[in-house]
Amino acid sequence: MGEIDPAFVQAPEHRPKLSVIEAEGIPVIDMSPLLSSDDAISNTDPSAIEELVRQVGSACKEWGFFQVINHGAPLESKQRIESVGKKFFAQNLEEKKKVRRDIVKVMGYYETEHTKNVRDWKEVFDFTMEEPTLIPASIDPDDKEITEWYNQWPEFPPEMRETFQEYAHHMEKLALKLMELIAMSLGLPPKQFHGFFKDQTSWIRLNYYPPCPNPDLVLGCGRHKDSGALTVLAQDEVPGLEVRRKSDGEWVLVKPLPDAYIINVGDVIQVWCNDAYESVEHRVMLSADKARLSYPFFLFPAHYTNVQPLEELTDEQNPPKYRPYNWGKFLATRKRSNFMKLDVENIQIHHFRINN
Ligand code: OGA
Ligand code: NI
Numbered sequence: 001m002g003e004i005d006p007a008f009v010q011a012p013e014h015r016p017k018l019s020v021i022e023a024e025g026i027p028v029i030d031m032s033p034l035l036s037s038d039d040a041i042s043n044t045d046p047s048a049i050e051e052l053v054r055q056v057g058s059a060c061k062e063w064g065f066f067q068v069i070n071h072g073a074p075l076e077s078k079q080r081i082e083s084v085g086k087k088f089f090a091q092n093l094e095e096k097k098k099v100r101r102d103i104v105k106v107m108g109y110y111e112t113e114h115t116k117n118v119r120d121w122k123e124v125f126d127f128t129m130e131e132p133t134l135i136p137a138s139i140d141p142d143d144k145e146i147t148e149w150y151n152q153w154p155e156f157p158p159e160m161r162e163t164f165q166e167y168a169h170h171m172e173k174l175a176l177k178l179m180e181l182i183a184m185s186l187g188l189p190p191k192q193f194h195g196f197f198k199d200q201t202s203w204i205r206l207n208y209y210p211p212c213p214n215p216d217l218v219l220g221c222g223r224h225k226d227s228g229a230l231t232v233l234a235q236d237e238v239p240g241l242e243v244r245r246k247s248d249g250e251w252v253l254v255k256p257l258p259d260a261y262i263i264n265v266g267d268v269i270q271v272w273c274n275d276a277y278e279s280v281e282h283r284v285m286l287s288a289d290k291a292r293l294s295y296p297f298f299l300f301p302a303h304y305t306n307v308q309p310l311e312e313l314t315d316e317q318n319p320p321k322y323r324p325y326n327w328g329k330f331l332a333t334r335k336r337s338n339f340m341k342l343d344v345e346n347i348q349i350h351h352f353r354i355n356n
Contacts, residue, residue, distance in 0.1 A: 032070035057185030064280030108152035171297035199302035212286035220284035274309035303328025
């Protein structure tokens, strides 16, 4: 096994396959019909919007994943975050550990994450959109105390805070636009979901995947689903992200496109729409000789949101498939198990599924 620590080695059934499927990729959706107006979807040519909504709905249903182009988020902002991110990760460990996360300061830098005792081969830097972000202080459902999360910003690169906050602003705007299209695709008013994000708990993660001598045994990020509402992910030119195709369960590589964002439906949308759209598994393959950088924006609702199937999307024929769960408690539980490195399954939406 060479120099690989056994803690990184995936069980045989989860190992990367060397033959990568690229044939039928995830849909690429051109958002240019929205470019002419900054906010109001209603200002633009209705038939173009209708077609866009149809494409988004079909991609959410068939794949749970798609890429967007002509999305309105400036390329320079993405280039800046990429260049600053590279400078940050290129520092030695000691410097990076100055902003290391812990159980109190949950945002910042860390090296790898344990999932069921297997480690991801990566380094991470997390920061929240809102400063502070309000979140339950404990996972006890009866404890109503709220705590505040603050970001940790390093001294170097000095422009990191400003660059990242500017990028975050563009991501929020894009994510909310996409939520409007998703709402319309479900037959709902465009702004149906907006209220949930007023006091959002969203954050941005920078994933840095160093080259790995054994990319056939180890994953950069093990198979998982994203727990929030929507993820807007940018990746550099090094491929690695694989999506589990719904039609046959094969892992399909998401080809890097310059200036595109990769969008995926998270667990919260799955619950809100009562399984009309599903959150899809994905993972990250490593390269033997190239480092890779990716930076997802996780759109998360306010901590006080009780996540449950929307009344508008359920009826007697289609009764709610989930019991309500409190988003803040869910998130706090997730965070806690990250630090405990528990060898048990993390909290998941299927724990709230109604078996009828
Ligand atoms: C994640 C994730 C994919 C990637 O951080 O949740 O799925 O390409 N990342 O890094
Ligand atoms: Ni993910």
